[in-house]
Amino acid sequence: MHQSILTYGEFVTYIRENVEAVLNEDREAEVVLTEVEKNNGVMSEIMTIRQERENFAPVFYMRDIYEQYxxxxxxxxxxEQMVSICRQQEADSLSVNGAWFEHFENVREHIILKAVNYERNSRQLTDCPFIKALDLAVTFRVLVEEEQSRIGTVLVSNEMMKWWHVSETDLYKTAAANMQRLWKDVLEPIQDMVHEMAEGPMAEAYDAFLEERPETGTMPLYVLTNEIRLNGASVLFYTDCLKRFASDIGRDFFVLPSSIHEVLLLPVMDEMSAWDLRQIVGTMNHQVVSDEEVLSDHVYRYLHKCNKLIIAA
Incomplete structure (x- = not known):
């Protein structure tokens, strides 16, 4: 039992020693600490746990776990939770190895999309296929694990594309179809979602939004995400998702990219300025959203008459 607060370094050492000791009771396990580049160029320390005869090694982002502590x-x-995840993966994970990824038919139904900021991820994008859309890049990942609050994925690399002999366009169509099959889009009034997530980032973002523009408290503001609320901004690229909303409201609407996990939809009204909304998005990105989860500083506008998404400001 720990009476004083552990420093981050002390915490990581404690976790590493305990996880390794418990797993080594069953079979040899190696716990490795490394730094990786995450979304938007953010560096993060990960703990990788490799066990004998396992094709995939669970990866834990230690700063996130330290925040839980x-x-x-x-x-x-x-x-104990980390050990449980390792053992669950051993029991339930896909029976795959490195060679499994070499054949497109194996991975076809597991390919998914992830929307990221193009400029902030320019270095990582040199090593993987993507499709440029507005100021975003639509990247591709292979889903290898899914639990209630987390998913395990492998980034599709340029090397994989050489194995598969498929175009980026075909990959995009496959991934978009898989996403809509796996995790349907979810559209809710923001008040409903904030009520469900009273102390989360979405609530903070909404508070910041109201502070900048109090009059928007009476405006119809919606949250668009996916069923698992992870990388939910990718629903922007679901077939007809935005078109359906435009048809329902009968007008253009602004899209505020609040994070990689969701976007906000705001029907256009006469008194609105796209540049004012961009300032609000910038405030949220700097004060509320973590660097890793920023999607864009721009505001988009969906044009109802021509069914097109553009950068408005």
């Missing part, structure tokens, strides 16, 4: 979850409970 600071919120009151004990190191022992967190270590």
């Amino acid at each position: 600071l919120r009151g979850i004990s190191p022992d409970d967190l270590a």
Whole structure:
């Protein structure tokens, strides 16, 4: 039992020693700490746990786990959760290995989309296929694990594209269809979602939005995401998703990219300025949204008459 607050370094050492000790009771396990580049160029320390005869090694982002500790979850409970994830993956993970990825038919139904900021990820994009859309890049990943609050994916690389002999356009069509099959789009009034997530980033973002423009409290503002609310901004690229909303409201609407996990939809009204909305998005990105989860500083507008999404400001 820990009476004083562990530093990040002390916490990581404690977790590493405990996870390794428990897993080594069953079979040899190696716990490795490395730094990786995540979305938007953010560097993060990960703990990779490699076990004998396992094709995939669970990866844990230690800063995220340390945040859970600071919120009151004990190191022992967190270590136990990590061990449980390792054992669950051993029992349930796909029976795949490196060679499995070499054949497109194996991965076809597991390819998904992820929308990221093009400029902030320019370095990583040199190593993988993507489709440029507005100021975003639509990247591709292979889904290898799915649980209630997390998914495990592998980034589709240029090397994989050489194996598969498919075009980026075909890959996009496949991934978009898979996304709509796996996780349908969800559209809710923001008040409903904020009520469900009273202390989360979405609530903070909405508070910041109201602080900048109090009059928007009476405007019809909607949250668009997916069923699992992970990488939900990718629903922008679902077939007819935006078109359906435009048809329902009978007018253009603004799209505010609040994070990689969701976007906000705001029907256009006469008194609105796209540049004012862009300032609000910028405020949210700098004050509320983590660097890793920023999608864009721009505001988009969906044109109802021509069914097209453009950068408005």
